[in-house]
Amino acid sequence: MVALDTMKEQTPDTSKSRLRLWINLLRASRFIEAEIRDRLRREFDVTLPRFDVMAALYRQPDGMMMSQLSRYLMVSNGNVTGIVDRLVKDGLVLRSQRDGDRRTWIICLTINGTKSFETMAAAHEQWVNELLQDFTGEEADELQLTLARLSSDWERKE
Amino acid sequence: MVALDTMKEQTPDTSKSRLRLWINLLRASRFIEAEIRDRLRREFDVTLPRFDVMAALYRQPDGMMMSQLSRYLMVSNGNVTGIVDRLVKDGLVLRSQRDGDRRTWIICLTINGTKSFETMAAAHEQWVNELLQDFTGEEADELQLTLARLSSDWERKE
Numbered sequence: 001m002v003a004l005d006t007m008k009e010q011t012p013d014t015s016k017s018r019l020r021l022w023i024n025l026l027r028a029s030r031f032i033e034a035e036i037r038d039r040l041r042r043e044f045d046v047t048l049p050r051f052d053v054m055a056a057l058y059r060q061p062d063g064m065m066m067s068q069l070s071r072y073l074m075v076s077n078g079n080v081t082g083i084v085d086r087l088v089k090d091g092l093v094l095r096s097q098r099d100g101d102r103r104t105w106i107i108c109l110t111i112n113g114t115k116s117f118e119t120m121a122a123a124h125e126q127w128v129n130e131l132l133q134d135f136t137g138e139e140a141d142e143l144q145l146t147l148a149r150l151s152s153d154w155e156r157k158e
Numbered sequence: 159m160v161a162l163d164t165m166k167e168q169t170p171d172t173s174k175s176r177l178r179l180w181i182n183l184l185r186a187s188r189f190i191e192a193e194i195r196d197r198l199r200r201e202f203d204v205t206l207p208r209f210d211v212m213a214a215l216y217r218q219p220d221g222m223m224m225s226q227l228s229r230y231l232m233v234s235n236g237n238v239t240g241i242v243d244r245l246v247k248d249g250l251v252l253r254s255q256r257d258g259d260r261r262t263w264i265i266c267l268t269i270n271g272t273k274s275f276e277t278m279a280a281a282h283e284q285w286v287n288e289l290l291q292d293f294t295g296e297e298a299d300e301l302q303l304t305l306a307r308l309s310s311d312w313e314r315k316e
Contacts, residue, residue: 014295029187137172
């Protein structure tokens with residue numbers, strides 16, 4: 001009889017503490033994500049995956065390969081392909097072949113794509129600033145470093 | 159020109175710190191969730207939403223209304239209904255009418271459902287314990303309390 005945080009007797013306290021941490025991390029993350037998803041749709045008529053793809057491309061002005069983009073976003077290639085197709089159609093993303101390699105496509109934001117993303121990103125930053133207002137800058141930096149350390153540990157193990 | 163954490167000039171540092179925190183919180187949460195989703199499917203042939211529904215019911219031995227369950231899980235009623243239908247068919251969940259109210263259904267785990275969940279929950283706790291091994295018990299408790307405080311702030315505002 002050991003389940004979530006309802007029983008404490010049979011496993012070490014540390015394991016229960018980590019489980020409670022995970023449950024609260026997940027709840028916080030889902031809440032903020034749902035809030036951002038709603039606001040992106042309401043204010044910019046944009047889905048969260050589309051925003052995520054544009055954010056990834058914005059960080060790489062020289063462009064990304066589809067496989068890099070998928071890995072970065074941790075979603076299936078199929079989904080990313082559909083999103084990129086629509087972005088290309090809307091004139092926000094450019095798809096070009098890499099020199100000397102006709103099989104490899106590089107994608108990047110167009111000037112319009114960059115402008116469009118910057119407008120959304122400014123609003124996004126304000127929303128996050130408001131949602132996480134209980135954290136001081138110092139607390140946020142400290143926690144962020146811990147989480148970044150975890151992520152890089154996991155990525156090394158993959 | 160303000161986007162994610164690539165530019166620092168035009169907004170206060172605190173807002174950038176909170177944005178970096180959110181990006182790392184989301185990455186950590188997605189990574190752990192994907193890992194748990196994989197392991198649940200591989201070891202128990204169970205989807206994560208199904209596990210989540212069973213976890214919610216396990217915490218409420220007296221049963222829950224469908225609307226409570228949906229709110230708790232922050233997913234659409236439609237999804238939860240489908241999952242509960244399958245759990246009832248598999249003999250893991252019982253659906254019964256509340257006394258004096260023929261329109262309200264109460265659902266709870268059966269004895270088999272409880273046993274099945276406890277087996278999975280014990281494995282789940284071990285996985286989380288391993289994935290978050292970089293946090294000491296004290297660090298986990300401290301961070302968990304901060305996140306729980308945030309969540310209750312948001313819930314009050316809803």
